[in-house]
Amino acid sequence: MIMYTVLGVLAFVAAVLVLRTFKVVKEYERGVKFMLGKFVAVLEPGLRTVIPFIQSWERVDMRVKAVDLPRQESITRDNVTVEVDAVIYYRVRDAKKAILEVEEYSYAVEQLAQTTMRNIVGEVDLDALLAERERISRQIREIIDEATDPWGIEVQSVELKDIILAENMKRVIARQAEAERERRAVTIQAEGELEAAQNMADAANTLNDEEGALHLRTLQTLNSLSSDDSNTVIFAVPAEALRALEGIGADDGAASPDDASSVSAPASSVGAPE
Known part of the structure; x- marks a missing residue:
């Protein structure tokens, strides 16, 4: 009876040892195996054996x-x-x-x-x-x-x-960002004004270089203003235009004195007081 008991205990211990001998290493793991404290091998995925009390191992997860x-x-x-x-x-x-x-x-x-x-x-x-x-x-x-x-x-x-x-530093950065935005806005505005001035200068040079261009531009402006009857326009006639009119009047006077006298009479009547 005692012998059967001992055999049963030994069989149970042997079964436990056998079960503890087999280790499952998962696909994303590796096992570091030691025998009596000394490195033996790296266990790859699968069913592996580790002898109890003699061997030991450490499981390592290889995932990120x-x-x-x-x-x-x-x-x-x-x-x-x-x-x-x-x-x-x-x-x-x-x-x-x-x-x-x-x-x-x-x-x-x-x-x-x-x-x-x-x-x-x-x-x-x-x-x-x-x-x-x-x-x-x-x-x-x-x-x-x-x-x-x-x-x-x-x-x-x-x-x-x-x-x-810190909160105070956030406020400082916010003020700095606002100042930077204002600086950029001023810079963009100044660049736009500079470009506009340059374009106006180029246009003025073109009008001065082309004979009759200034007179044509003046007539175009007068035409656009006269399209609205509600506008009251006061303008100065260029000296060149006046000299041209004087020349035309002189030519007409030389050709027909009667016409010249008829033209000068209304002019004097305009200047006389009522």
């Missing part, structure tokens, strides 16, 4: 991990205090190195990312931090990726999610 970094407070190169939110995407490239070269690789990557982000933010001005976010993210990623390469880690991306400023 997204780590939301805690908000970091830093001071930019121009002494502005900012808080930066970021997320880092990385994956284990070499399972053996991730287990053997660093303790808790996920914690190590997170701490390295935080310190690197603070250092890079402290090396740039606020304007560069706000305007060149993509370049700064890429620079942070390159530094972290190089530092974690001996750990078998590949950093795929670092994204700056948000840059938080």
Whole structure:
């Protein structure tokens, strides 16, 4: 009876040991196997054996991990205090190195990312931090990726999610942006006035260069004004036009004295008082 009991216990223990010997490694995992504390092999996906009490193993997830970094407070190169939110995407490239070269690789990557982000933010001005976010993210990623390469880690991306400023600094930036918009508006207006003045100067030069162009322009203006009967127009006749009329009158007087006297009579009557 005692023998059967012992055999039953041994059979149960053997069954447990056999069950514990077989390990399932999933497709997105790798296993780092040790024998008596010494590295033996990297277990690929599938059903694998690990002898209890003699061998052990560590399971490593090879998928990309997204780590939301805690908000970091830093001071930019121009002494502005900012808080930066970021997320880092990385994956284990070499399972053996991730287990053997660093303790808790996920914690190590997170701490390295935080310190690197603070250092890079402290090396740039606020304007560069706000305007060149993509370049700064890429620079942070390159530094972290190089530092974690001996750990078998590949950093795929670092994204700056948000840059938080103090309220007084937000007001300063808003005033600066408003001043910049006003400056641009004044510049555009000045450029428009300069272009208009240049066009007017070109037109004046053209009218002066072309004989009769000024007179033609004057007649066109008078014609457009006379189209509306409600307009009262006071204008000055150019001296050239008066001299032309005088010449015409002189020619007519020489040809017919009677016509000249008939023309001069109404002129004198216009100037005489009633």
